[in-house]
Amino acid sequence: MNKIILILAIISLSVKIIYAQNLHEAGGVVVGEHQATLPYVSLKVGNQIATMTNADGEFLLKYADAIRKDSLTISYIGYKTLKLSISGVHKDMKIQLTPSVVSLKEIVIRPVSAESIIRQVIKNIPENYDTRPFEMKGFYRETGKVDTSYISFAEASLNILSEGYKENSGKDKIVINKERNLKKLGEKEVNNPLNMTINGAPYTIIANDMAKNPVHILGRDYFKKYKFEIAGSVAIDGEEAYVIKFDQQDDLKEALYKGKMVILKSSYAIVSSDFALSPKGIAYAKADISFIARPVYSLMGYSFRKLNEEFSERYVKINDKWYPYFYKIASVHHLKAKYKHLEGTLSVNAELFISKVNIPPQGNYEKIMSRGYVFKNYVTTYKDDYWGDYNFIKPTNSLKELAEKLQAN
Known part of the structure; x- marks a missing residue:
């Protein structure tokens, strides 16, 4: 397996900042059984992954007006796939997935x-x-x-x-x-x-x-x-x-x-x-x-x-x-x-x-x-x-x- 290699380096400094425009934000947390948060859950819009949850089960979705009519598909190993309308997403969501037996x-x-x-x-x-x-x-x-x-x-x-x-x-x-x-x-x-x-x-x-x-x-x-x-x-x-x-x-x-x-x-x-x-x-x-x-x-x-x-x-x-x-x-x-x-x-x-x-x-x-x-x-x-x-x-x-x-x- 290739390794992460640590080496001596010389540090240089430059700053360039560009700001987001014309994007909406939604976010929240994805949980499973017993309200346990689920890490690295995929959240897909259409055929592409839109975002994923972090190690704490939290996610942030940035989207443009053009995809408001699409669906957000949330999937995780061992759980039933869930679909939500993009138009219905918002900040501070709590999304619960159901185990798939x-x-x-x-x-x-x-x-x-x-x-x-x-x-x-x-x-x-x-x-x-x-x-x-x-x-x-x-x-x-x-x-x-x-x-x-x-x-x-x-x-x-x-x-x-x-x-x-x-x-x-x-x-x-x-x-x-x-x-x-x-x-x-x-x-x-x-x-x-x-x-x-x-x-x-x-x-x-x-x-x-x-x-x-x-x-x-x-x-x-x-x-x-x-x-x-x-x-x-x-x-x-x-x-x-x-x-x-x-x-x-x-x-x-x-x-x-x-x-x-x-x-x-x-x-x-x-x-x-x-x-x-x-x-x-x-x-x-x-x-x-x-x-x-x-x-x-x-x-x-x-x-x-x-x-x-x-x-x-x-x-x-x-x-x-x-x-x-x-x-x-x-x-x-x-x-x-x-x-x-x-x-x-x-x-x-x-x-x-x-x-x-x-x-x-x-x-x-x-x-x-x-x-x-x-x-x-x-x-x-x-x-x-x-x-x-x-x-x-x-x-x-x-x-x-x-x-x-x-x-x-």
């Missing part, structure tokens, strides 16, 4: 194994996912912290040119529409005593797409290193889907993964996957520091021990193919800086939400974001209207509190 009889009776399901998944990738080039418009957010202190908070509107879900496809390309990196958190400047930045994380995220690059879990050399089991069944937009859990084999001296995938029974399409480093191999995990940078950090008295790595992704069906609409990657290390007398937990979190898919691509990809790019547009004031008509994920409660402090200044 699925019988497990078919899983018990059919002579099928988890391994055979996974093999069919791999075989059906070209049928389930688009092999043609397509364009994704997305909103990206990354945060870096040492314990509770932020060392980085960056956001960007991106256009992504995907070469499609096929073997030996070319490298995806990213163009930045707009970006910002907060230089001030509340009343304090960003405290980055290590002078570290997150290097090229959007490329790292899309490179770990399970359906596009399945090698590190489903690949020929890795498949035999895992144990797979059918753990149950859930509903996806009225269809039954397998829940497949996996973990690395016992006694392997490698840092592999433990997690689950949700796979449609009808087509064997992966519609979601979540995995993290397995406790069985965590002792063999290597720090996400580039080979070149390690001697430098060692000389400076820094040491890193990897504690965990997580990855999540969600897909949405548009017409007859599945496309990604959400990725999340996180990396956690124990950090010790001998000469700076600093010790704590270094955590890096990055999310990429896809709000629109264009087939064929429509954008200009001459000014491509480099694979080692660090977001450089440093600002001191957090304003939501900075993004104009670009869609974005609503900040979680902790980030919302941060934003309110920044707005107060």
Whole structure:
């Protein structure tokens, strides 16, 4: 699995703000059973994802007059799909989804194994996912912290040119529409005593797409290193889907993964996957520091021990193919800086939400974001209207509190 690489960087400063125009806003929270909030729920208008809920189940929908007659489709794994009229949405909504009960009889009776399901998944990738080039418009957010202190908070509107879900496809390309990196958190400047930045994380995220690059879990050399089991069944937009859990084999001296995938029974399409480093191999995990940078950090008295790595992704069906609409990657290390007398937990979190898919691509990809790019547009004031008509994920409660402090200044 490609890693989030932390490197030394030189900071530059530039500010450019554009304000939203002619957009309406609606928002609220999506809950399920027992009023529990539901994270990363997709909210779709027509064939395109319009927005999604954050980790706290909250969402913000920006829409133009032109789509007032359309419907808002709200879907979540294991729950019945709900449709609402756009004309009826408003601020401070509370949307409750109803669980979709699925019988497990078919899983018990059919002579099928988890391994055979996974093999069919791999075989059906070209049928389930688009092999043609397509364009994704997305909103990206990354945060870096040492314990509770932020060392980085960056956001960007991106256009992504995907070469499609096929073997030996070319490298995806990213163009930045707009970006910002907060230089001030509340009343304090960003405290980055290590002078570290997150290097090229959007490329790292899309490179770990399970359906596009399945090698590190489903690949020929890795498949035999895992144990797979059918753990149950859930509903996806009225269809039954397998829940497949996996973990690395016992006694392997490698840092592999433990997690689950949700796979449609009808087509064997992966519609979601979540995995993290397995406790069985965590002792063999290597720090996400580039080979070149390690001697430098060692000389400076820094040491890193990897504690965990997580990855999540969600897909949405548009017409007859599945496309990604959400990725999340996180990396956690124990950090010790001998000469700076600093010790704590270094955590890096990055999310990429896809709000629109264009087939064929429509954008200009001459000014491509480099694979080692660090977001450089440093600002001191957090304003939501900075993004104009670009869609974005609503900040979680902790980030919302941060934003309110920044707005107060």
